[in-house]
Amino acid sequence: MYVRVMIEKELVAASTEPLILSLLARGESYGYELIQQVKELSGEKIQWTDGMLYPVLHRMEDNGWIKSRWVEMENGRKRKYYAIKKDGEKALKEKRAQWSVISGVLGGLWKEQHV
Amino acid sequence: MFNLEQAIAEWRRQLRAVGIKSRAFLDELESHLRDDIEPQVRTGADESRSFATALERMGQPAPLKKEFMKTSNLKTKLWRTLKAFVPGAREVRLPAIDNFEPAALQTLQMAPDEARRFNHDFVGTEHLLLALTRSGSKAVANVMQKLGAGEEILRREIERIVSTGAATVTAPRIPYTPRARKSLRLAADEARKLNRPHVQPEHIFLGLLREGSGVAALVLKNLGVRLETARAEILKEMGASSSAG
Numbered sequence: 001m002y003v004r005v006m007i008e009k010e011l012v013a014a015s016t017e018p019l020i021l022s023l024l025a026r027g028e029s030y031g032y033e034l035i036q037q038v039k040e041l042s043g044e045k046i047q048w049t050d051g052m053l054y055p056v057l058h059r060m061e062d063n064g065w066i067k068s069r070w071v072e073m074e075n076g077r078k079r080k081y082y083a084i085k086k087d088g089e090k091a092l093k094e095k096r097a098q099w100s101v102i103s104g105v106l107g108g109l110w111k112e113q114h115v
Numbered sequence: 116m117f118n119l120e121q122a123i124a125e126w127r128r129q130l131r132a133v134g135i136k137s138r139a140f141l142d143e144l145e146s147h148l149r150d151d152i153e154p155q156v157r158t159g160a161d162e163s164r165s166f167a168t169a170l171e172r173m174g175q176p177a178p179l180k181k182e183f184m185k186t187s188n189l190k191t192k193l194w195r196t197l198k199a200f201v202p203g204a205r206e207v208r209l210p211a212i213d214n215f216e217p218a219a220l221q222t223l224q225m226a227p228d229e230a231r232r233f234n235h236d237f238v239g240t241e242h243l244l245l246a247l248t249r250s251g252s253k254a255v256a257n258v259m260q261k262l263g264a265g266e267e268i269l270r271r272e273i274e275r276i277v278s279t280g281a282a283t284v285t286a287p288r289i290p291y292t293p294r295a296r297k298s299l300r301l302a303a304d305e306a307r308k309l310n311r312p313h314v315q316p317e318h319i320f321l322g323l324l325r326e327g328s329g330v331a332a333l334v335l336k337n338l339g340v341r342l343e344t345a346r347a348e349i350l351k352e353m354g355a356s357s358s359a360g
Binding site for chain 1 (some may be wrong): 144
């Protein structure tokens with residue numbers, strides 16, 4: 001049976017910060033690009049309401065996990081770029097450990113049941 | 116004819132209307148919108164269609180505002196927590212005393228003496244109250260007598276609830292407690308509200324009543340004085356003395 005998988009709201013919310021931290025760990029980026037990457041990587045199964053990303057980014061910046069700077073582009077437009085900070089890397093490490101536990105436990109259980 | 120610049124300006128107005136007022140946040144959202152529109156237009160979609168699609172993906176202003184508020188609330192909360200721990204950040208400053216009239220200034224001078232009598236190294240609301248009874252203000256003295264809280268009764272009740280310090284206070288200057296400072300700020304506010312150019316002892320009395328939770332207020336309550344009654348009485352006295360004078 002084919003199931004059209006859409007990640008439910010709660011899970012999307014819980015995974016937002018680890019996703020952002022993981023993407024920024026690969027290099028500086030900006031809101032639109034982050035959203036595009038998540039869309040691509042998830043095969044469009046993770047859907048964010050674009051605007052909602054920004055309050056999350058600001059919250060993470062308040063936490064001291066990431067930092068931002070405005071960059072002027074060639075066409076004169078400005079874009080705000082985000083980069084990960086030391087505390088962000090630490091937070092990512094912790095989140096990664098947590099998600100690994102959950103995914104490991106579920107993975108193990110499902111393997112036994114041959115689902 | 117669709118005008119993208121106008122449409123974006125109008126959208127920013129809508130966001131401001133729901134309460135998203137931060138310029139930086141609006142700029143960032145606008146930048147995102149343009150990031151979304153540009154590739155659509157480049158691949159042949161018309162501006163109006165691209166704008167609509169981008170808006171759809173962006174989400175409604177109201178939920179956005181709600182999410183945005185969570186961030187600023189966090190900041191406020193953080194600031195409050197910080198203020199509780201950073202010395203001085205929480206401090207209530209004394210009002211400017213250059214518009215205190217002589218009798219009120221004298222009260223401020225006598226309050227530390229009252230504190231010293233108790234060997235207290237701070238000037239609290241109770242010391243201000245005792246100093247007030249000696250300020251020479253007829254209105255305050257009358258009201259206190261009337262309410263059964265004359266100077267001696269007051270002093271005894273204060274002695275009963277606060278303990279006298281162990282050692283004589285030798286510091287040349289004794290600081291005001293936050294409640295006392297607040298009471299004095301409220302006193303200045305009372306004078307302003309009553310359109311008086313100077314702060315009088317009566318206003319300090321009103322300030323102590325309005326502060327409402329310091330030792331002074333507690334003592335009055337213990338003596339059966341209702342703060343609202345005291346307030347009404349002092350205002351009546353002030354009215355009488357100002358019309359007489």
